[in-house]
Amino acid sequence: MNSMDMKVTKEAVNPYLPSWEYIPDGEPYVFDGRVYVYGSHDLYDGPTFCMGDYICYSAPVDDLGNWRYEGVIYPKTSDPLNPDGRMCLYAPDVTIGPDGRYYLYYVLDKVSVVSVAVCDTPAGRYEFLGYVHYKDGTKLGDREGDEPSFDPGVITEGDKTYLYLGFCPRGDDRRTGSFMTVIGPDMLTIEEAPVRVAPGIMNPEKRGFDGHEFFEAPSIRKRGDKYYFIYSSIWMHELCYAMSDSPAGPFEFKGTIVSNADIGIDTYKKGDMASMPGANNHGSIVEIGDKWYIFYHRHTNGTWYSRQGCAEPIEFNEDGTIPQVEITSQGLSGAPLTGKGEHLAYTCCNLFTDKPQLYIGEPGRPTVRQWQTEDMENPEAFVAGIADNTTIGFKYYKCEGVKSFSIKSRGYGDGVFELRTEIDGEVLGSVEVHNENIWTEYSTEIELPDGVYAIYITFKGQSSSLQLRSFTLG
Numbered sequence: 001m002n003s004m005d006m007k008v009t010k011e012a013v014n015p016y017l018p019s020w021e022y023i024p025d026g027e028p029y030v031f032d033g034r035v036y037v038y039g040s041h042d043l044y045d046g047p048t049f050c051m052g053d054y055i056c057y058s059a060p061v062d063d064l065g066n067w068r069y070e071g072v073i074y075p076k077t078s079d080p081l082n083p084d085g086r087m088c089l090y091a092p093d094v095t096i097g098p099d100g101r102y103y104l105y106y107v108l109d110k111v112s113v114v115s116v117a118v119c120d121t122p123a124g125r126y127e128f129l130g131y132v133h134y135k136d137g138t139k140l141g142d143r144e145g146d147e148p149s150f151d152p153g154v155i156t157e158g159d160k161t162y163l164y165l166g167f168c169p170r171g172d173d174r175r176t177g178s179f180m181t182v183i184g185p186d187m188l189t190i191e192e193a194p195v196r197v198a199p200g201i202m203n204p205e206k207r208g209f210d211g212h213e214f215f216e217a218p219s220i221r222k223r224g225d226k227y228y229f230i231y232s233s234i235w236m237h238e239l240c241y242a243m244s245d246s247p248a249g250p251f252e253f254k255g256t257i258v259s260n261a262d263i264g265i266d267t268y269k270k271g272d273m274a275s276m277p278g279a280n281n282h283g284s285i286v287e288i289g290d291k292w293y294i295f296y297h298r299h300t301n302g303t304w305y306s307r308q309g310c311a312e313p314i315e316f317n318e319d320g321t322i323p324q325v326e327i328t329s330q331g332l333s334g335a336p337l338t339g340k341g342e343h344l345a346y347t348c349c350n351l352f353t354d355k356p357q358l359y360i361g362e363p364g365r366p367t368v369r370q371w372q373t374e375d376m377e378n379p380e381a382f383v384a385g386i387a388d389n390t391t392i393g394f395k396y397y398k399c400e401g402v403k404s405f406s407i408k409s410r411g412y413g414d415g416v417f418e419l420r421t422e423i424d425g426e427v428l429g430s431v432e433v434h435n436e437n438i439w440t441e442y443s444t445e446i447e448l449p450d451g452v453y454a455i456y457i458t459f460k461g462q463s464s465s466l467q468l469r470s471f472t473l474g
Contacts, residue, residue: 010065011338013347014331015298015308017057017067019381020044020370024297024307025091025282027153027219031122034058035288036070037295037309038104040091044370044379046305050088050109052076056123061288064332070123074104078128079115082108091217091282094122095154095161098185103129105152105163112141112148114163116187130188132163132181140181140190147175147194151282153219155227155247159185162247164218168200170234176203178214178231180248197249198242201234208253212240217282220247223292226320230257230284237261237278237358239296243320256324257285257294258312261358262350265326268454269423275350275393276327277360277367279304285314285322291334292316294325299360300346300368302385328395336452339399343455345468346370346381350393350456366390369467386413386459386466391423395454397473404474405429406443407457410436415461417468419446421453433461439469448473 017023022042029036041052056070077085092106097118104117104126117126132140132149141149150167166178177199182192198214199206206213217232217239229242229251238259242251256264261278264271276298283296294314297307312325313334329347330337337343346368357365366386372379383392386409405419405428412435419429429446457471 009063012065012330012332013337014310014327014329014349015347016064016311016332017309018378019344019346020379021057021308022300022306023055023057023309025151025217026295026297026309026311027091027093027284028286028293028295028311029094029122030061030286030288033061034122035061035064035286036094036122038092038094039309040089042305042307044306045301048088049305050090052089054089054092054104054106054126058123064288072125073119073123074117074126078117078126079108080128081111081115087111091151093152093154093219095156097156097161097187098159102126103154103161103187105132105154107149107152112146113139114141114149114152114165118187132183132188132190134190140194147179151216151218153284155220155222157247160191161187162220164197164220164229165194166198166200166214166218167216168202168214168234170201173202176200178218178229182248195248197229197251198231207250209242212238212253212256216280219282219284221285222247223285223287223316223320227251228285232281235263236280237263239281239283239294241322254321257314257322258283258296258325258327260296260298260310260327262327263358264324267326273352274356274358275352277351277357277365279360293332298327302363302365302367302369303361326395330396336396336398339397339402339453339473342470342472343394343397344381344470345383345392348383348392348394350391350395351383352391353387354389366392380469383468384465386411386468387463388415388459388461391456391458392468393423393454393456394471396452397455398452399448399473400450402448402473403445404443404472405431405446406441406472406474407431407433408439408441408469408471409433409467410439410469411463411465411467413459413461413463413466415459415463417442418458418460420456420458421448423456425456433466
């Protein structure tokens with residue numbers, strides 16, 4: 001075989017895109033043998049959400065570790081309402097219209113209408129098409145009684161496109177839930193007026209959604225003859241779902257698919273413990289090959305505004321319901337990662353102290369950050385803000401013949417990094433660290449029987465600026 005014909009695959013990890021990319025609100029689709037992810041575009045250290053143009057990444061369905069940058073697919077200045085780019089492009093969705101073209105639905109951050117752009121290919125340059133409107137020309141969101149448009153989710157069946165919208169924060173009684181509207185074959189004109197499909201927190205008619213009322217991020221998928229309405233609940237960190245036999249509903253609440261704080265998972269910790277600082281969440285499910293996955297996002301930089309896409313495989317019960325899944329580092333790989341070798345710290349799936357934090361943003365907490373010098377092509381990501389009793393967790397690794405453990409750290413800190421394979425398990429090895437201005441490697445010998453393990457690294461000591469770049473199992 002010619003070396004040019006050999007396919008080189010890459011292990012998938014979370015976050016699945018390069019460490020310098022911040023594409024939250026992921027809407028994944030498979031087109032012509034590739035997975036495409038559409039989302040909003042945060043900028044690292046940005047002062048608010050969604051400041052960038054829409055960009056796109058794709059990967060082969062059989063190689064989910066190799067993501068290709070497709071470039072800018074839609075600049076934010078493309079919308080006639082936003083010629084100077086002062087408004088942000090919020091979370092979009094994409095659907096294939098009756099004519100076989102790709103339609104991008106989105107909302108700008110200071111208006112109540114839904115914009116639509118179109119392209120002949122999944123990730124080409126989309127061109128502005130128009131605004132979703134009633135037959136008399138009134139834009140959806142402008143008619144008296146319309147609730148403001150937000151976070152469009154779309155699915156097309158035949159000549160009809162079903163559009164789901166909504167944003168329902170606590171205390172705003174003008175917003176009562178998520179609404180579904182039917183659009184005709186021109187992809188712009190409303191054929192059936194909005195109907196509510198899920199209640200918000202201020203709506204007294206809960207319809208079984210009690211405690212998990214709709215907040216934002218509506219997304220719609222079909223599996224077999226069932227429709228799945230995926231959304232972010234009023235708790236923000238969880239992606240919930242409801243099911244129906246029709247895209248028009250009624251939808252019945254079924255449960256939580258994933259929490260970006262892992263709330264509800266009690267296998268390796270208590271169910272109410274936040275093992276990762278969470279915040280808002282947005283994503284959807286997709287079938288890739290013969291497996292289904294949930295795409296969601298996590299938060300970095302100690303703020304709500306530097307979000308990165310993650311994904312986990314999901315399973316279905318016989319009745320179509322989905323058990324909640326645990327957040328991991330292995331993500332789209334769907335199997336434990338190779339244990340031996342160096343593993344970068346930004347792929348952690350757990351990050352907490354002895355006082356776990358549910359919502360990100362409290363000053364002085366450990367978080368994933370990035371750093372770049374003028375001669376560095378891509379920014380380097382690492383865990384920063386490490387203090388006494390900070391635990392950094394990674395899951396899972398298939399370990400064979402591992403005899404040593406080492407870490408690379410820098411910054412002002414004196415103490416030890418301890419290795420465990422369970423949060424409260426025995427210490428299998430520890431390395432002392434001291435004040436260093438450059439990345440410095442510290443190593444120790446360990447005894448680790450062959451098997452599949454989580455890796456928990458806990459710092460004990462004094463620190464003012466300690467950072468972790470990676471750990472190595474040798």
